[in-house]
Amino acid sequence: MSAETTFVNAAGFSSLLSLWMFAVGSAFPARLRGVGAAAVHLLHFCFVCTSISLLVRAWESARFPIANLYESLLLFSWGLLLAFVVLFKRTGPLYLGCLTALCVTLVFLYASWLPPGLHEIKPLMPALVxxxxxxxxxxxxVSYAFFITSGLLAILNLWSARRRRTAISCLMALALCVVSIYLGTLKLASAPTINLLFWCGLTVSCFAILLLFWMETKSKPVRTELYEMTEAICQKSITIAFPLLTFGIVTGAFWANHAWGxxxxxxxxxxxxxxxxxxxxxxxxxxxxxxxxxxxxSLCAFLGLLLTILTYLGFSFLGMGGLHTYGNLA
Amino acid sequence: MRLLKTNQVSSSICSFLSSLQFTIVLLLLLIVLAISGACIPQIGQAESALTSGPNFEQTFPLLARLGLNDVFNSWSFLICVAGLFVNLIACTISRMSEKIRRRLKPDDLLDSSQVAGLRQVVSFDIPCGTASVLEYLQSNMEALGYKVSVGGKCAVFQKGRAAWLAAPLTHLGLVILLLGVMISLLFSYSGNLNLKEGDTENISGAIEQRGPLAHVAELSVKLLSTKSDSHAGGEPKQWFSTLSVSKSGKQSFSGSLCVNSPLTFDGIDFCQSDWKMAAVALSLNNRKVSVPLADMPHGRMGVLNLSDDLILICALDGGPHLKVYLKEKTVSRPRFLAALAQGQIVPNFPVVIRYEKGLPQSGIKFKCDPGLWVTYTAFIFFFLGSIFVAVPNLKIWAAVESLGDGASTCRLGFNGVKSAHIMREHVRQIERGMKRQFNTDALERGVVTSNER
Known part of the structure; x- marks a missing residue:
């Protein structure tokens, strides 16, 4: 087993373990305070392991390790962990750490499903040099990682503001995305079937979310500590991610002009x-x-979350084409 | 009366055009159009996506009739962009001028009843005079980095005033972008040259897109040489071309380019956009022939009729060797003959077939865009604007009222959602500090009221 694989596995297992510890710590916050603290440390360990695995891959491939979907997923999980380190500096409720641990575990799981060819270090094509x-x-x-964090916090914010039905329908829309990604990655259904499932499901979900939100907004939101905390962290996350996204798009335009004219x-x-x-x-x-x-x-941040998922992974599971196909599964 | 009505209508139209609601509606429409443009295969796109295949108009006639296969040139998209531009100008005139005026005039102070109407308010009863409370607030807010303005029994604390630049910079960027795009649409031209070694082509004959006011330079381009570098496994690593550019028949310039390293001459950028082996040169019994190659899944392939029922198949799969097969019309599978390096002959074959060399073709994209630097300037404005979005804009108002008997009520309040958590934290810090400072049980816990609807 290569050094990089060892660190990736260590990061994956530590994120999974921290997820369990966060879950147990959240269930019994008074009795198991130490478990929650240990889970936070474990997630920091996961951040270190992911950082080292990226460095090792960079050293082994003698280039910056961003050339295919697998490498971008490694960087994405690093971004999610960075968001945790930056945004949850002060000890907050355990379920905030739980969100990051869940996302990182899912990303590592998704990366492990990818075809073996994508795990190998391959030379760069001319356009990427x-x-x-x-x-x-x-x-x-990294901006996608922060946006995903903010979108998940937005669902929590809706829940804490007593917009429970809206929050549940948001979760269902998110689950639809995850199922579509799963089916598309493992090629368990044909591309037209996945497209049909995804777009029809998403359209229905979006209408349901808007309708339920409209019904629920007749009452004033309840201001709780969680409501204020999720609102603050969600805003902070978007505030960090927006300049990064702008920078990424602008530099992409510069590069495109350089490479494609x-x-x-x-x-x-x-x-x-x-x-x-x-x-x-x-x-x-x-x-x-x-x-x-x-x-x-929060609803707007959730819309952003769906679009971020579609921008980042939509090309892999919906089979969209274009000039950015190096991010695809093939 | 009619004049009054007309004025009312025009002012309501103006306020709608400059409203944030209008902006948000336009942004949502643009999002929907951008998503459909990404998911539905667009005319002229490099690769068709999804399910439609090449006959989009036959497969989805309704979508094609709605213009969804060319979203970014459709009227709906252009109307939304025009609407955004109108909204931007109206917003700039009505709101930005007000914002700038507000920046230039002395800070606005609010009295106690006005502070009570703000979005979030904290009230305290303090057993000391108004002057001491104001003095305490002033020193502590200054310690937190706020700029303090005091007038009478009111004060306003501000921090991060540069944040207001976010909107003007981004909006100015959008105006500059539209200007840049207009210049590009009118004055730019671009096209593709597909040249084999030694070929010369005039760029005016290869133009694919040309603005109505574009002046095309009389340039001819000659491909002097081209080559492809490969990785150890045979995957392409880099493509190189050397060009000679002549202006009005005289050679003016020559230079090399590769992918991501374009060549510029006379305001025209030349980019290495493609490279392929166009044909292979063979000699058949010392007779020179060229076999054109076409794309296949794992490389390029060409066929040559040797006789009425014999076909020679030549295939290049990225490696240096030419794979040669023989296909008889009556047999379904072709027979592998040999993998030839340059100069080698197919062994044990009645016809002497020698692989002379590959004939590469270099794809060069050229473009002249006078609006490019204007567009780049717009991008820089966008980025700067987005940086200022991250600057927290903090503004807290305070008003102190005397209750008699040496006691007073202090109200701290703020508006807006942006950075509300920071202001809330600072207000709580002040509340805790006051409790310590005045060291009295008479201080009631701050009553937090939210006026959020």
Whole structure:
């Protein structure tokens, strides 16, 4: 087993273990306070292991380790752990750590499902041989990690604001995404079936979310400690991620002009990243309104979460084409 | 009366056009259009996506009729972009001018009843005079990095005033971007050259996109040489081309380019966009022939009729060797003959077939875009604007009222959602500090009221 695989496995197992410890610690917060603290330390250990595995892969491949979906997933899990380290500095409720541990575990699981060829270190194709790869890709992947964190916190925020039915329908939409990714990655269904399932399901879910939200917003949100905390961390997360996404898109345009002679070609990935950027621009515009409600902001952050998933992984499980196909499963 | 009505209508139209609701609706429409543009295969895209295949119009006639196979050139998209531009201008005139005026005028102070109406308010009763409370607030808020303005029994504390630059910078970026795109649409041109070694082509004959006011330079491009570097496993590593560019018939410039390293001459960028082996040169019994190659799943392949019922198949799969097969019309599977390096002959075959060399073809994209630097400037504005989004904009108002008998009520309040958690934390810090400072049980716990709807 290579050194990189050892560190990736250590990171995967520590994230899984910390997930269990967070779950147990959250169930008995008074009695098992030490378990929660240990889970936080374990997640920090996972962050260190992921960082080392990226460094080892960089050293072994003699290049920055971003060339295919597997490598980008490693960086993505590193970004999720970075979000945990940056955003949850002070000891917050254990379920916040639980969210990160769950996401990181799922990402490692997803990475392990990928075809073995993607795990191997492969040489770069001519289009990727550029310093722009190091400048353009990492900010985007890290911004996706922060956006996903903020989207999950937004669901928690809706739950804590007593928008329970909206929060549940958001979770169902998210589950639909996860199922579609699972089916698409393992090729358990044909591309048209997955597309049909995903788009029909998502359209129905979005209508249900809006309808339930409209019904629930007749009452004032209940301000609890969790509500204020999730609101604060969600905002902070988007505030960090938005400049990173902008930087990633802008540097992508510079690179595209350098490599393809056109800074914008309405490639599917470009169009989706624009949709994601616009959704967070809508979030910021909504936030600028002095009479804006936090639950509306959370809904917007959740919309951003769906678009982020679609931008990042949609090309793998929905089989979209375009110039960014090096991120695909093939 | 009619004039009054007309004024009311025009002012309500203006306020709608400059409203944030209008912005959000336009952004949502653009999101929907961008998603459909990403998921539905678009005309002229490099690779078709999803289920439709090449006959999109036959497969989904309704979607094609709605213009969803060319979303980014459709009227719906262009109307949304135009709407956003109108919204931006209206917003800039009505809101930004107000914001700038507010920045320039002295800080606005709110009295106690106005503070009570803010989004979040904390009230305390303190057993000391208003002057001491204000003095305490001033020194502590200054310690937290706030700029303090006091007037009478009111005060306003501000921090991170640069955050207001986020919107103007991003909006200015959008205006510059639209300007850059307009310049590009009118004055730019681009195209592709597919050249074999020694070929010369005039760029005016290879233009694929040209703006109505574009002036195309009279340039001819000659491919002097081209080569492909491969990794150890045979995967392509880099493609190189050396060009000679002539202006008005005189050779003006020559240079090399590769992928991600374009060449610029006379405002025209030349990019290495593609490289392939176009044909292979063979000699058949000392007769030179060229076999054109076409794409196949794992490389390139070409066929040559040797006789009425014999076909020679040549295949290149990334490696240096040419694989040669013989196919008889009556037999379904072709027979492998040999893998030839350059100069080698197919052994034990009645016809002397020698692999002379591969004939590569270099794909060069050229582009002249006078609006490029304007667009790049817009991108920089976007990025700067997004950086200022991250700056917390903190503004807390305070008002102190005397209750008589040496006691007073202090109200601290703030508006907005952005950075509300930081302001909330600072207000709580002040509350805790006051309790310590005045060291009295008479201090009631701060009553937090939220005016959030």
């Amino acid at each position: 550029s310093f722009w790869r190091v400048i353009h890709v990492p900010p985007l992947i 056109a800074y914008w070609t309405w490639d599917p990935k470009e169009s989706m990243s624009l949709a994601t950027w616009l959704s967070y621009a809508a979030y910021l515009h909504l936030r600028a309104r002095e009479d804006c409600r936090t639950d509306s902001l």
